[in-house]
Amino acid sequence: MLAKVLSLVTRAIPLAIPLLYGSTGEIVTEKSGHLNLGIPGIMYIGAISGVAGAFLYEQSCGNNIENMNAVLAILIPLLACIAGSVLIGLLYSFLTVTLKANQNVTGLAITTFGVGVGNFFGGTLIKLVDTEVTSISLANTSHFYKYSFPFVDKLGWFGDLFLSYDFLTYVAIIIAIITGIILNRTRVGLNLRSVGENPATADAAGINVIKYRYVATCIGAGIAGLGGLQYIMAYADGSWSNDAFGDRGWMAIALVIFALWKPSMAILGSFLFGALCNANNYFTGYGVQAQELFKMLPYIVTIVVLIITSMRKKREHQPPESLGINYFREER
Amino acid sequence: MASEIKNKSKREPLLHIVKRDDMAWWAAWSIRILTILIITFIMCLISVKLTGYSLPVIFEKMFRKVFGMIELGRLKMFWAYLESVAILLCLSLALTPAFKMKFWNCGAEGQALMGGLAAMICMKDIGGKIPEWLLFVLMVVLSIVFGMVWGVLPAIFKAFFNTNETLFTLMMNYIAIQIVKYYLCFLPDGSNKINPETIKHGMFPGLGQNNYFVNIAVVAVLTIVMFIYLKYSKQGYEISVVGESQNTARYIGINVKKVIIRTMLISGALCGVAGLLLVAGADHAVDTNTIGGQGFTAIMMAWLGQFNPFIILFMVFVIKFIELGMVSVYTNLDVSFAEVIVAIIILCVVGCEFFIRYSVKFNHRKKEGTV
Numbered sequence: 291m292l293a294k295v296l297s298l299v300t301r302a303i304p305l306a307i308p309l310l311y312g313s314t315g316e317i318v319t320e321k322s323g324h325l326n327l328g329i330p331g332i333m334y335i336g337a338i339s340g341v342a343g344a345f346l347y348e349q350s351c352g353n354n355i356e357n358m359n360a361v362l363a364i365l366i367p368l369l370a371c372i373a374g375s376v377l378i379g380l381l382y383s384f385l386t387v388t389l390k391a392n393q394n395v396t397g398l399a400i401t402t403f404g405v406g407v408g409n410f411f412g413g414t415l416i417k418l419v420d421t422e423v424t425s426i427s428l429a430n431t432s433h434f435y436k437y438s439f440p441f442v443d444k445l446g447w448f449g450d451l452f453l454s455y456d457f458l459t460y461v462a463i464i465i466a467i468i469t470g471i472i473l474n475r476t477r478v479g480l481n482l483r484s485v486g487e488n489p490a491t492a493d494a495a496g497i498n499v500i501k502y503r504y505v506a507t508c509i510g511a512g513i514a515g516l517g518g519l520q521y522i523m524a525y526a527d528g529s530w531s532n533d534a535f536g537d538r539g540w541m542a543i544a545l546v547i548f549a550l551w552k553p554s555m556a557i558l559g560s561f562l563f564g565a566l567c568n569a570n571n572y573f574t575g576y577g578v579q580a581q582e583l584f585k586m587l588p589y590i591v592t593i594v595v596l597i598i599t600s601m602r603k604k605r606e607h608q609p610p611e612s613l614g615i616n617y618f619r620e621e622r
Numbered sequence: 623m624a625s626e627i628k629n630k631s632k633r634e635p636l637l638h639i640v641k642r643d644d645m646a647w648w649a650a651w652s653i654r655i656l657t658i659l660i661i662t663f664i665m666c667l668i669s670v671k672l673t674g675y676s677l678p679v680i681f682e683k684m685f686r687k688v689f690g691m692i693e694l695g696r697l698k699m700f701w702a703y704l705e706s707v708a709i710l711l712c713l714s715l716a717l718t719p720a721f722k723m724k725f726w727n728c729g730a731e732g733q734a735l736m737g738g739l740a741a742m743i744c745m746k747d748i749g750g751k752i753p754e755w756l757l758f759v760l761m762v763v764l765s766i767v768f769g770m771v772w773g774v775l776p777a778i779f780k781a782f783f784n785t786n787e788t789l790f791t792l793m794m795n796y797i798a799i800q801i802v803k804y805y806l807c808f809l810p811d812g813s814n815k816i817n818p819e820t821i822k823h824g825m826f827p828g829l830g831q832n833n834y835f836v837n838i839a840v841v842a843v844l845t846i847v848m849f850i851y852l853k854y855s856k857q858g859y860e861i862s863v864v865g866e867s868q869n870t871a872r873y874i875g876i877n878v879k880k881v882i883i884r885t886m887l888i889s890g891a892l893c894g895v896a897g898l899l900l901v902a903g904a905d906h907a908v909d910t911n912t913i914g915g916q917g918f919t920a921i922m923m924a925w926l927g928q929f930n931p932f933i934i935l936f937m938v939f940v941i942k943f944i945e946l947g948m949v950s951v952y953t954n955l956d957v958s959f960a961e962v963i964v965a966i967i968i969l970c971v972v973g974c975e976f977f978i979r980y981s982v983k984f985n986h987r988k989k990e991g992t993v
Contacts, residue, residue, distance in 0.1 A: 389973050391976065410962055
């Protein structure tokens, strides 16, 4: 029994963490009133930027793990990933905040863009650099990313359950907790929420709406991008294959609703989604076909949550009031 | 904090933005078309760098991919281009009434996939057991019903509980994808892939060189019908009133719930038709990638076409030309770049909309001391 629970959790968490990154990022963005449907694309961009950084560093070290510096091997992909995704966040906020373009259309275009860029560079990085390797495999960098506590083996089930993951897993949870505290306990968070609820009032109170929306979108994009990197480095062992990241970005957006715009709920929700993604492994008595039906569960659960929250109309469970609406000061 | 605000109010910003609605249609359209042309040209220059072809070669490749050997009377490539235009156009048309109502139907992908699945079930599992004409009727009816159900579910909840439709329809896409995967599990050879050669019944006939005659004809008719429906029918008027303001609609006695549900029935049905055309008229197979993201591209097309079927038609022609053309340019590297180029063009057009709807005015600098 214990072993079963253990394997349930330890298999759910690696699937959960990219979703947690994505949804924490999206919560920050949505709290400012911007429904960034570009998150799936941004996660691709984050992943491919990190992969490109790691690839170039591994090339410069001659693909030899002994030449690589652990700190650089972690920092270079990390910074590349954040830079890439923040840049796309900046593009999105320039279009929607400054140029007041439709958020849904811009977001979807960003997703198309991001997925395309990811697949393009994933497929051509090798051709452009002109080396003899056949596919991108960053096992060396991945090795550094997956480094976990050395004493885990001695701690038995406790170590397996809590300490056996890569460091980005813990970072994800810490970021989510900090985001929750900032949103609910600080003045900055209060201002951000007011910008998302009613930008005109916030503007009248002297809050710089444009600045808050820019910064929230860019930070959100940066956090979401890390999800892509975590997936590649920890879950996929550093190997890039086109479209492997799949629909996780959309699931992250679904998770935002499931979590009712609360980062702390997003942590639990992501674990649940991770477990649901794995559900087909636990209900094995129903044949191969039924597995595909079990994979629907995360989406169905999200829809049910969406319906229930809209039916109960509880005030604290509603989306930010001006979500999806651009702010133009001179409009009534 | 207080002093900060004081300091800021002293400085006057360099420019400010004013809303305008007086731009002539020809000026607005020259901005849009110029943006598309300039960005496409820049993308071609980038392609020169990336692929190593010269500029004329790139243009020729794009032209040949779309028009084929048109001067020799070989129209096969051109019909294929028209077919891809027809499918994307059909999806965009399906979304147009919903968007006009400000109902963000992001579920065209799933609705079309369900329509396609219904057609496939008829073709593969029922075909041959009933007369061919009955099969066609059944395919059309079932595809429309499947698409409708997928479209109307979010609409019912939107109408009665104001459930967020963007996210609801998005989730429905993935449920549809899983249902298709489930269906593919039951193939007798266990290959998870339908071989188009094995499908013998329910395929739409071609006309001469044109294998896609039905698709193109149906969508051409739909474009005109949709234009008339939106512009001249009472229902089309109700849609635009609900889109402008639900309170106004209620005030003048429009049943908003009914309009939302009815419009999404139409939207879902047309998506189902797109799926039917794609499966029965072109692919003769179905898998999770049948729609291939066109449901999302259609959203952008409907928006760029400003909910006018003929402008959408034009936009789809342009975007499909660039996409197909770029696929042929990048076959040696990676065809995903065609998607990137299309996305960049859409982003630029969406951005240039700003200069049509707003004008930027410079503030004249005032002397110190004056207010």
